[in-house]
Amino acid sequence: MIFALAASPAHTQTDALPSWNDGQAKASIVHFVEQVTKTGSPNYVPPAERIAVFDNDGTLWSEQPMYFQLFFAIDRVKALAPEHPEWKHKEPFVSLLKGDLKAALAGGEHAILEIIMGTHAGMTTTEFEQIVKDWIATAKHPTTEKPYTKMVFQPMLEVLAYLRANGFKTYIVSGGGIEFMRPWTEKIYGIPPEGVVGSSIKTKFEMRGGKPVLVRLPEINFIDDKEGKPVGINQHIGRRPIAAFGNSDGDLQMLQWTTAGQGPRLALLVHHTDAEREWAYDRKSHIGKLDKALDQANQRGWLVVDMKADWRRIYPDKSK
């Protein structure tokens, strides 16, 4: 009896992915992990090479009605307005402070860049870390009224844990700001600061009162999106991933880069199909547009997760 229990394979005893409905998506993930971890299997991959990369916005947490980092930036504009009287006469700040988000963002990428630089630069890295920690602990999403860290996807938390339990290193590779994510990814995703790759602004080493600080400069250092994702992966990790998880055209090159390696590969796209429990959007969305990558997924047999059908639950709280 004891022998029978001990000999029974672990995966029949517990389900590592309880928030996934049974179906092709779940089965494919499990099959991939079993393949690469089984000693003697022709597709065995040594632990050191088990690198998995995850986009963040729309893949690990929601991204509607706009990227959560933009809500952070807008809250910062409001908080910093008293120190910036010039913002009363300067777009996009004028519109933003009036509460007219649509007008503020009418300037497109340039407007967003102005907002980011006005709110993310000028302080030390330590100060910025604290600002992010304070915000993420208190801010609530405008429509769900949940803290943003409760809008992470429970099925993906399970995938992260399942991969790590099988010897994988899990990385975030996001277009979002690296220093915006690091203060909370360890607690929320189990991904430490060194596992986060993202966009960044330049920093400068300075001595202040005999103490060294890194000052955040209003200058782009790196954009970790689209063609930038393989560049960021190479720069930070220096090894090609064997598994990549995304949800939009911003992840296309990361999935191409990952699947171009030899041996077994897993490429997965989260398709937002659930207007009731989350949001439904793809080819025509302004945020998280999924068009070219969806075509490639269909052509190349990448796994497309149908959020509505494949996910038993969306968020960690049990209500949805």
Place this chain on the structure above:
Amino acid sequence: MIFALAASPAHTQTDALPSWNDGQAKASIVHFVEQVTKTGSPNYVPPAERIAVFDNDGTLWSEQPMYFQLFFAIDRVKALAPEHPEWKHKEPFVSLLKGDLKAALAGGEHAILEIIMGTHAGMTTTEFEQIVKDWIATAKHPTTEKPYTKMVFQPMLEVLAYLRANGFKTYIVSGGGIEFMRPWTEKIYGIPPEGVVGSSIKTKFEMRGGKPVLVRLPEINFIDDKEGKPVGINQHIGRRPIAAFGNSDGDLQMLQWTTAGQGPRLALLVHHTDAEREWAYDRKSHIGKLDKALDQANQRGWLVVDMKADWRRIYPDKSK
């Protein structure tokens, strides 16, 4: 008897640093590690925060009579010369191809940059990795006639292994090229590609014949030296190290950044004092100048390792 063996602390049974002579340097390293790993100690540091950073040139391997990466670059100039007829009329290549290294390097940093860009850019990352692997497997140092990977410091290999055995993550933070180190650091130092921070040139994602590649461009991306080291640490690791190992003024800011954090810190400088077994140089050396950092070490009580007195052995082979 079994109980007595099991209860005996591991460090009294085996010496983790056998190539270190007994003395203050060795004792300080061991004391630091015991402090931060002892549960309940006021100086206990959780494993996730046990980050140790190591300079490479002059700290983990030798760097005389010039940085080993420059020997690589020179070998590449010779190998590539047939494809570059214009080098016959262009410095520093003319002098280099004539074998007049002194004249070639008379142009200072600009000349070095020309040599690096002429030899490190233009190919894909995969191609460059193979070039480095081939070179490191065969090239020999001009005076010792050893392979370069046999000119790593045995006492430092022991420190790396000792720290990792005590839950540390060990990183290289070097002014050398990140892609020049990664192909061999895992085998030689036990440090995987993702544990290497270094200088870099820009890369560009491209599709070639339906396959994605990263092409190395002749454009500096980041210089991981002096003020750049804390910037590189923050960018890659995102956490302040608790231990830093260097040997020159290029490491000063890394040691300042590391020791400015709260709690126990270890800052160590390797002082090259052994003209017989290795090289002796410090304040006036052209390579690996140790001047300001030595003053700061003396003022601030950083550990200065006297290579001649503190190291029983220099290289892994038993001859020295």
